[in-house]
Amino acid sequence: MKTRVQTLPTDIALLQQLLLEQQALLEAKDTELEAKDGKIAKLLESYQCLLEQFRLAQKKQFGRSSETHPDQGELFNEAEALADKPDEDNSDDSETDPSTNSGKKRQPKRQPLPKDLPRKQKIHDIDEDEKQCECCGYQLTQMGQDISEKLEFIPAIVRVIEHVRLKYSCQHCEKQGTQSNIKQAPVPSSPIPKGYATPSLLSQIITSKYQYALPLYRQETMFKQHGIEISRRTMSDWLMKCGALFKPLYKRLHEILLSQPVLQADETTLKVINDDRYKSYIWVYCSGIDTPVESKNDGDPLLRNIVLFDYQNGSRSGSCASRYLQSFTGYLQTDGYSAYQQVNAKHVGCWAHARRKFVDAQTAQGKAKSGKVNIALSYIQKLYGIEKSIAALPANEKQQLRQLKAKPILAEFKAWLDKSALQVSKKGKLGRASSKTLRHWPQKLAV
Numbered sequence: 266m267k268t269r270v271q272t273l274p275t276d277i278a279l280l281q282q283l284l285l286e287q288q289a290l291l292e293a294k295d296t297e298l299e300a301k302d303g304k305i306a307k308l309l310e311s312y313q314c315l316l317e318q319f320r321l322a323q324k325k326q327f328g329r330s331s332e333t334h335p336d337q338g339e340l341f342n343e344a345e346a347l348a349d350k351p352d353e354d355n356s357d358d359s360e361t362d363p364s365t366n367s368g369k370k371r372q373p374k375r376q377p378l379p380k381d382l383p384r385k386q387k388i389h390d391i392d393e394d395e396k397q398c399e400c401c402g403y404q405l406t407q408m409g410q411d412i413s414e415k416l417e418f419i420p421a422i423v424r425v426i427e428h429v430r431l432k433y434s435c436q437h438c439e440k441q442g443t444q445s446n447i448k449q450a451p452v453p454s455s456p457i458p459k460g461y462a463t464p465s466l467l468s469q470i471i472t473s474k475y476q477y478a479l480p481l482y483r484q485e486t487m488f489k490q491h492g493i494e495i496s497r498r499t500m501s502d503w504l505m506k507c508g509a510l511f512k513p514l515y516k517r518l519h520e521i522l523l524s525q526p527v528l529q530a531d532e533t534t535l536k537v538i539n540d541d542r543y544k545s546y547i548w549v550y551c552s553g554i555d556t557p558v559e560s561k562n563d564g565d566p567l568l569r570n571i572v573l574f575d576y577q578n579g580s581r582s583g584s585c586a587s588r589y590l591q592s593f594t595g596y597l598q599t600d601g602y603s604a605y606q607q608v609n610a611k612h613v614g615c616w617a618h619a620r621r622k623f624v625d626a627q628t629a630q631g632k633a634k635s636g637k638v639n640i641a642l643s644y645i646q647k648l649y650g651i652e653k654s655i656a657a658l659p660a661n662e663k664q665q666l667r668q669l670k671a672k673p674i675l676a677e678f679k680a681w682l683d684k685s686a687l688q689v690s691k692k693g694k695l696g697r698a699s700s701k702t703l704r705h706w707p708q709k710l711a712v
Contacts, residue, residue, distance in 0.1 A: 314692050321629050321694075378414055385417075423491045426463065428453055457506050467507055470500055515573065522571050525552045527596045529615075530586065530605065537579055545579025548586065553598070583607040601705045614708030620645045622698035629694040637685055638695055644678040675710060679703075 274280060396405045433448045456464055473479040481497035488495045522528065530550050537545040551572040577585045583604030590597070590608045597610035600618040620642065627638045651670050655663045682699050689696045702709065 310690055310692055313690070316629075316631075318629075321625055378416060384414075421469075423493065456510060457503060460503070462503055467503060470503065471507060474504070518571055518573060522550060522552060522573060523591060523593050525571070525595065527553050527598070528590070528593065528610075529553055529598045530590075531600060532581055532602070535576070535579065540579060542579060546581040547579075548575040548577070548589065549573070550575065550589065601701070601708065612708050614705045616645055616648060616709065619698075619702050619705075619709065622694070622701060626694035626698050637689065640681065641678075641685075641695075641698070644674060644681070647674050679706065682706075 274283070397403070398405060430450045430452070435446045438445050456462065456467055470481075470484060473484055474481065481500045484500065485495060485497045528550055529552075530548065532546045532548045535545045535547045549572065552570065554570065575585070575589050577588075581604065584607065586605055587607040590610065593608065593610055595610060596613050597605065597608060598613045598615055599605045600615050605612065623638055623641045623645070627642065630638065648671055651667065651674075655666050658666070682703050686696070686699045686703060689699065691697070691700060
């Protein structure tokens, strides 16, 4: 509302009082606007967080994950999809030399078949009447040969092994009417007494299920193709009994595992029948590939790639890890879950888990490109590149090169994270990824 100059009082004191009242009204308006701006900023921040959660949920539900096996929908188009991709392992069945190919698509050379595979020769010869020269009629002489190799697959052979135990008795004692002495070879040992499963059959079922993720109902169908009826219930009973047989081996591997200098641990969800909990967990512990191959002074061997699973009633409590690892004091690499702090070990971090948080932030931002996320991922990618280049080297050389090449990258990345954490929302995915990486930074420096 405009005020005419003629209506203003001429008294100076009244004018000063009117000015103070207007100033107080303006300050009240400014305070109200600041409160509204703060409320709008919080709403926008909440909206952005919800939008990021929606995009991540949408990616999880409908997107393709590089950490899982192909979905059932890719059953029929997998061959076509892989054929369109550039070859990375040079295992394509192509005999074209890439040096003679002028096109843009690289044609890899076929890798030779292993020399230790058994070979069966098939001689392809011309007819006898063709072994005469058409020009002069003289007999042709062999001047050489061309050999091409084809790989043949022989399906599994299923057969029945009959154990025949011969019986012997004394006919003289039988004629004399005395007690007959009967002798017979003892019953051969079997993994499952009174069962017809051989070690080879049990190993096939176990490997198919746990190594190649082939469920028992599918194995039941495969056996039916051979005319054999083995129900999945019978196979599950065999697996349970084999589990009891493996306990001494598991116990020994557990002892060797605890003697290793470096261990990796993680826990993952597991569906358990007749369990009221929404989620159950199983723990996994393994020794890394960087473990030296020399034996320790106490005689315990340093074995690579020991992988042991531990299920403790589906719990995710830190006491599960502390009970299993007992007095382990070496290096323990985890994702930073606080439960592992109950283990008296030297804790080191995992860059794969750190990278996953930034990938989630990249997914959550949608089509809008953020340079900050890409910068973070580029730093981690440089670390991955160093690991790829030193993968075949011994453990001591790997450590030296990590100190030389990775430390400068880590220092630069740390400075960038400290600056970026002040510029992004702490509630957003990028802010959370940065904060978590900084929180576990001492563990990440174990290079």
